[in-house]
Amino acid sequence: MITVTNLSVAYGEVLAVADVSLRVPPGCVLAVSGPSGAGKSSLLWAIAGAVRASSGTVEVDGLTITDRPAAAAHGVVLIPQGNGLARVLTARENLSMPLLADRALTAVLARRDEDDDEEREHTLDTIDGTIEKALKDVGLEDSGDHLVEELSGGEQQRVAVARGLAQQGRAILADESTSELDSTNRERVLELLRREADRGAAVIIATHDPNVAAGADGHATMDEGRLSWERRL
Template sequence: MLTIHDMSVGYGEDRTVLRDVSVTVRPGRILALTGSSGAGKSTLLNAMAGLLRPRDGVVRVDGQPLRDRDHAVEHRIVLVPQDNGLAPILTAAENLQVALVADGVTPPEARRQTTAMLDLLGLAGQADQLVEELSGGQQQRTAVARGLALRGGVLLADEVTSELDAGNRQRVLDLLHDEARRGAAVVFATHDPEVAAACEAELHLVEGRAEVLRD
């Protein structure tokens, strides 16, 4: 379980982006993280992922204060960033295989899981294409495929449906719900009110402060 208590996060000495945020990310549920551009959604996800250290307050994972990104990885916190985080000079399949092997999966099993996951995301035909050759939507789906393949206990997804058509948006949302049913805690930052409404809970950010709309 991931919990945040009275957390404030900023950049530099003066710029505070989030103030006094408290939230519990529960296993088996999807928390929609909403708010206008610049409200702090990505900042909150980065703090949950151990990439940003809070100025005040604490992020806890399984009861322990989250130290850094390595600690987050140890506790199976997977981040699918808004910029997708893929290696552009590798193929879609290679991006998944490298991540899986680094996570301890054998190469043959990594290849099998990669094929299955890309097929789930409708990317079987793009497996051997370089990421830099893929469309924006295909890159987003590849990043989601990699995040899902890692089978984290916490999955943080940052605007991963922004470039998708309605069919692929629903496909990704269904797969995130499957992750929650598996027992993962899912946090999904989105601008899409229909996508947010399909999640079990919603945390709305306004000018750096959080308001629980549904819990």
């Protein structure tokens, strides 16, 4: 469950998100549309803990989100606009980074020794399998060893989606994640995000595409930081 209550985000004198409240239950997909600069990205980044709220609160499954590390540890996955990939790494390496970081954080929180070779090998095998499945799901199973800079813009966007899917989060925040895709791959990605909701995640998609909005369970619009409902969840 994503619960946003009276959330505002300001950059100096500019109010990017203005007193927004919404709830997205597990298993639901919310589309948020609006013109460039309307506040969609700022809303998603604030929910992900990557942007500090000026006022209001964000909760995911009852946990108040205050910063990005806490949000990530709690299963809040952000698929950023512009993909956010490390260009000097391969597609597969980009997928592995958050999974390995999550494994290390889990071990620290559990005060567990990571030096068990058998357990380490099993965990790494599981991570490898998760990565291969995510790449296959977005149609890039043969591109895992390609450097990001060797991929097209649409392929990079699909790698970013695959990285998000591989994390199997409680909340999935997709910021314009279909903007550079052709119709076939756009439908593929939307089906995968729907599958994440069917798994039990709460999903929010920021989009300019009316077809994406039409296929979501709920649809809200933003303009000058303010949110209004076209179709409530």
